Amino acid sequence: MKKIIISIVLILLLKINNTYSYELSRSDKVNINKIVGKIEKNANTLWINYKDIVINEKIAEISKLNSESKDYVILLELIKKIKQIKFFEYAKNNSKENKVNLELLKNNWLSWHNDVRYNVNLKNYYSYDDRLDNTAFQWSYINMENWVMTHKRYENSSYYDYNQIENWLLDRWVKCKAVNWITSSESIWYHSYYCKKNSSDCTEEALKASKEIFLMYTSEKWLKYPNDAHYRAIVHKNLNKIWLWIAIKKEINDSVYYKNYDYYNIYITTHYCTEL
Numbered sequence: 251m252k253k254i255i256i257s258i259v260l261i262l263l264l265k266i267n268n269t270y271s272y273e274l275s276r277s278d279k280v281n282i283n284k285i286v287g288k289i290e291k292n293a294n295t296l297w298i299n300y301k302d303i304v305i306n307e308k309i310a311e312i313s314k315l316n317s318e319s320k321d322y323v324i325l326l327e328l329i330k331k332i333k334q335i336k337f338f339e340y341a342k343n344n345s346k347e348n349k350v351n352l353e354l355l356k357n358n359w360l361s362w363h364n365d366v367r368y369n370v371n372l373k374n375y376y377s378y379d380d381r382l383d384n385t386a387f388q389w390s391y392i393n394m395e396n397w398v399m400t401h402k403r404y405e406n407s408s409y410y411d412y413n414q415i416e417n418w419l420l421d422r423w424v425k426c427k428a429v430n431w432i433t434s435s436e437s438i439w440y441h442s443y444y445c446k447k448n449s450s451d452c453t454e455e456a457l458k459a460s461k462e463i464f465l466m467y468t469s470e471k472w473l474k475y476p477n478d479a480h481y482r483a484i485v486h487k488n489l490n491k492i493w494l495w496i497a498i499k500k501e502i503n504d505s506v507y508y509k510n511y512d513y514y515n516i517y518i519t520t521h522y523c524t525e526l
Contacts, residue, residue, distance in 0.1 A: 272320045274327060282324065286331040294339040298391055301335050308332070334423050341387045341495055348498040348514060349445070351453040355460055359494050359520075362464050363484055370485050376492040379526070385422050387495030389438070390519040394497040399440045399517060410436075410479075419521070426491075426523040435483040435522040439463045442501075444511040452514070456498065459516050483522050491523040 274282075293301045308329050315322040345352035356378070364375040393399045403414045415436055419425070426433040443459040445452035467480035475482075483489065496518050503513035 272318070272323045274323060278324055278327075282328050282331060285328060286335065289332055290335045293335055294337060298337055298340055298388065301332060305329060305332055330423075333421065336384050337387050337391075338383070341383075341391075341497075344391075344498060345496065348456075348500060349450065349452040350456045350496075350498060351451070352496065354453055355457060355496060356494055358457060359460065359464070359518075360492065362461070363492065366468060366484050372485065372487060374487070374490055376490065376522075379491050379493055379523075383493045383495050385419055385424055386493045386519040386521050387497065388422070389436070389521075390495050390497035390517040393438065393440070393519070394499050394515070394517045399438050401436060401438060424521075424523075425526065427525045429488045429524040432486070432488050433524055435479075435486070435489065437467065437480045437483055437520040437522070438518065439466065440515055440517045442513065442515050444503075444505075444508050444513055447510055447512055452512075456496075456514070456516055460496070460518060463518055483520075486522070488524050489522045490525055492520060493523075494518065494520045 289301065289304055293299075308325055312322060312325040312329070315325065342352060360376060360378060367375055401410045401415065402408075403411065403418050407414055416433065419434060424434075441459040441463050443452075443455045445455045467484060470478040470481035473481075496516055499515050499517070501513045501515055503509070503511060505511075505513070
């Protein structure tokens, strides 16, 4: 409940029209960017949830201020900028630590999607927008930390609450245009794989695990609505943009048969969008 209240407060704050008596100066903007840079560095180096801790602190501070004051306007802009923090370095380091070539996995994931679209005679192929990979990585990471893969943004949510997912994206400054009543979609899953302990590269194993996930999606082609949700996202004619990120976690290997292997779970989140 506390998380819901915080999100509602933040949304209300960010919807307020910029009609304050104080306007940000060049110096204010420079200082804000410096602060955000430090927060981004800490979040990428230490823990990505550090960002949310700082945001909650700033929300508590701003709730006590007059909306026409200088400090209020500065804090509002600071919260906005913190929401846009990127986790590219953290994500790349996560893949590197687990001996996986992330770019190769992303390239294959996109190719698999577009191969299917080609085979059903779609003229518009998916393309990545790297600016948006942030939301996909965050959700993969959050699920990895919780040892689960779910769409649920809150504990008491329904399994796939479209509005809550939309608000989650909006809260991270991602807004997809409504085209024929659709804006975005989210596909998630995880898979496990083994890689030899003395191997310097586990990309091939991670690639096979991600292909298993994709094949599970495409197998839904023969299912009826709503059980074909993943496949519908792959071939939806109004969806054009895709962003993906993968979180990998090395687990305890208690297998007798694979004692010379390391054991991993790969968490994949794909966000689809009409257009920004």
